[in-house]
Amino acid sequence: MGLIRAVTDLLLPRYCKVCGRRLDMGEQHLCISCFLGMPRLEYLPEELSLAERILLTERNVVRAASMLKYEKESDYSKIIYHLKYYNHPSVGSWLAEIGARELRDKGFLDGVEMIIPLPLSSVKQRRRGYNQSAYIAEGISRVIEIPVADGIVTREVSNQKQAGLGRFQRWNNAEGLFSVAQPESLAGRHLLVVDDVMTTGATLCSLIQTMEKASPDIRISVFTLAIVE
Numbered sequence: 266m267g268l269i270r271a272v273t274d275l276l277l278p279r280y281c282k283v284c285g286r287r288l289d290m291g292e293q294h295l296c297i298s299c300f301l302g303m304p305r306l307e308y309l310p311e312e313l314s315l316a317e318r319i320l321l322t323e324r325n326v327v328r329a330a331s332m333l334k335y336e337k338e339s340d341y342s343k344i345i346y347h348l349k350y351y352n353h354p355s356v357g358s359w360l361a362e363i364g365a366r367e368l369r370d371k372g373f374l375d376g377v378e379m380i381i382p383l384p385l386s387s388v389k390q391r392r393r394g395y396n397q398s399a400y401i402a403e404g405i406s407r408v409i410e411i412p413v414a415d416g417i418v419t420r421e422v423s424n425q426k427q428a429g430l431g432r433f434q435r436w437n438n439a440e441g442l443f444s445v446a447q448p449e450s451l452a453g454r455h456l457l458v459v460d461d462v463m464t465t466g467a468t469l470c471s472l473i474q475t476m477e478k479a480s481p482d483i484r485i486s487v488f489t490l491a492i493v494e
């Protein structure tokens with residue numbers, strides 16, 4: 266395995282997704298110094314996380330956590346670009362696996378029965394070729410061995426772009442974005458909803474409200490790879 270990696274590294278060098286430095290054999294996605302310098306958020310069960318401050322207003326939300334602080338100007342935002350736009354979604358499952366191991370050890374993932382990636386609209390998914398949140402969900406699934414439920418919730422094709430809208434407009438625009446295809450499969454379950462970056466929380470709240478309406482006795486926890494402070 267080591268020899269194969271050495272040969273492929275020679276022929277197809279891999280680069281750090283943050284600083285661009287060529288990766289050594291043992292490094293994955295990020296060089297060791299960028300990995301150690303990640304703007305991490307520690308989950309402390311006894312304190313409200315940034316995500317919980319926004320999402321605990323929703324009745325059925327139990328817990329919420331994010332792994333990284335997202336700052337647009339920071340080089341670390343390149344991780345999200347790679348994940349969403351540069352066709353490198355495996356960086357999402359790799360990071361989520363690391364985050365999930367820590368969260369599992371703190372009890373954050375206790376009782377979770379199903380992982381639901383925030384869906385993209387069919388048009389957007391076709392254009393991008395993948396759903397980045399599904400990759401994040403896969404990373405978590407590898408750690409807790411709970412299945413990823415794809416296709417239970419779907420996203421309508423939105424007629425307006427979220428980017429460029431003000432906070433209030435975003436809230437309005439987020440209404441009616443999602444629908445639940447199989448409400449019976451959610452009943453009574455504890456679900457982990459997964460997204461890439463949380464900004465205002467409007468899209469996540471819209472999904473949570475749709476799920477609550479379809480199946481009022483569910484419990485929901487939320488994990489996002491990054492969050493805007």
Ligand SMILES: [Zn+2]
Nearest residue numbers: 281284296299
């Ligand atoms: Zn680096």
